[in-house]
Amino acid sequence: MPNPVIKTAQHLVRMFLPKPMAAPVDMSGRYVIVTGASPGSLGYETARVLAGWGAKVVATRVRHVALMEAALKDDLRRRGDNADNLTAHALDLSDAHSVNAFAAWYRDRHQGKLHVLVNNAGIHRKTLAPRSEVPLTEDGFEVHWRTNYLGVFHLTRVLLPLLQQSGIESGDARVVNVSSGLHDRVGNADLFDKGPNSDLPQRDLSPRDRPRYHSWDAYGKSKLAMNHLAFEIERRFAESHNLHGMAVHPGVVMTNLTLPQAIEGWIGKALHRISSALASLVLLSPNAGAQTIVMCASRRLLQGGRYYERCNVAEPSADSLDADASKRLWEQSEQWVGTLA
Numbered sequence: 001m002p003n004p005v006i007k008t009a010q011h012l013v014r015m016f017l018p019k020p021m022a023a024p025v026d027m028s029g030r031y032v033i034v035t036g037a038s039p040g041s042l043g044y045e046t047a048r049v050l051a052g053w054g055a056k057v058v059a060t061r062v063r064h065v066a067l068m069e070a071a072l073k074d075d076l077r078r079r080g081d082n083a084d085n086l087t088a089h090a091l092d093l094s095d096a097h098s099v100n101a102f103a104a105w106y107r108d109r110h111q112g113k114l115h116v117l118v119n120n121a122g123i124h125r126k127t128l129a130p131r132s133e134v135p136l137t138e139d140g141f142e143v144h145w146r147t148n149y150l151g152v153f154h155l156t157r158v159l160l161p162l163l164q165q166s167g168i169e170s171g172d173a174r175v176v177n178v179s180s181g182l183h184d185r186v187g188n189a190d191l192f193d194k195g196p197n198s199d200l201p202q203r204d205l206s207p208r209d210r211p212r213y214h215s216w217d218a219y220g221k222s223k224l225a226m227n228h229l230a231f232e233i234e235r236r237f238a239e240s241h242n243l244h245g246m247a248v249h250p251g252v253v254m255t256n257l258t259l260p261q262a263i264e265g266w267i268g269k270a271l272h273r274i275s276s277a278l279a280s281l282v283l284l285s286p287n288a289g290a291q292t293i294v295m296c297a298s299r300r301l302l303q304g305g306r307y308y309e310r311c312n313v314a315e316p317s318a319d320s321l322d323a324d325a326s327k328r329l330w331e332q333s334e335q336w337v338g339t340l341a
Contacts, residue, residue, distance in 0.1 A: 019284070020312070022291045022295035026053065028055075030056070031166070032047075032058070033057075033159070034046050034050070034118040035060045035155070036122060037061055037088070042120055042250055042286055043059065043121065045286045045289075046293045050116075051083075051085040052076060054082075057085060058086075058106060058109075059086060059088045065090045068088055093121055093148075093151025093155060095151075099154050115163075115167075116173070117155075117156060117174070119152045119156065121147075121152075123148065130216050131213065131214055132213070133213070134213045135215075144215070144218040145221065145222050145225075152177070156175060157334070157337050163175065167237070167242035167243040172300075174243070174244050174297065175244070175246070180249060181251075182220040182223055183226070183320065184319075188224075188325040190221050191221060191225060228325060229245070229326075229330070229333075231247070231320065232326040236330075245305060246296045246307075248292050249292070249308070251292075
């Protein structure tokens, strides 16, 4: 794992440098899905910008979808953009039925057109108490692996025919995976062990067989898998279907993932204001963090199969570039998707 002190120092230096911005692109005629677009998030800013540039955008969220849609449309109108470019729908990546229902709705609503899938939705639980008991989803998986990777793979897999067809017809379709600099906390061996992020549900393992848990490592594993997914899409479909995969590190951003959970009452409100003010000094705004995602979703002739940061190609961990590991992870994930009704 790289030295965290060096990484922190590099981030603080970059906070005082000019923030790179994505150049506007005419996205008319392009159909885009942006997952995880709750207000104040990277997905919200990404959906707003792309819809403002003319794309037909579907933004997703687990709950309170109508409120999110109304906020996005209001923002678009205030900027003089066409609010009709944006619609919203519920999607819970940890629920296979929700993923299938969303895909069926999207196919019917948009006649099978999909040029860009932005896999932004994700969770980072227990950031302040990372060594707690393994948090599991209802179907028995470690929660970060199930939501941040398996759910994303499932969604990408069921939408793959739409992306392939749109890539052939338009010459350019893309899957943009929002990764994290924390992907380098772990290696490929961690992806294929029988620990919290294995392909086996944790309910199939006895407590004594589960290795010691750290939520930051679990989050990092899910993001390393997101890199593999993006790069394997490039290897499998770039030449045959003009479908490209990119991974993005948006930077360390002030979103609901980075701020601690609010405490009820006036004390909670006061603490939230204080923590937000302090965080703004050392964390990027969601708009600044979304710029590389927006660029990867829009810039013409962008190179696929790469890891992007600060609107430029960057170096991911060496494990991310292991094609054999990417292939193995894809095959295991397809087997899992095949078990879903």
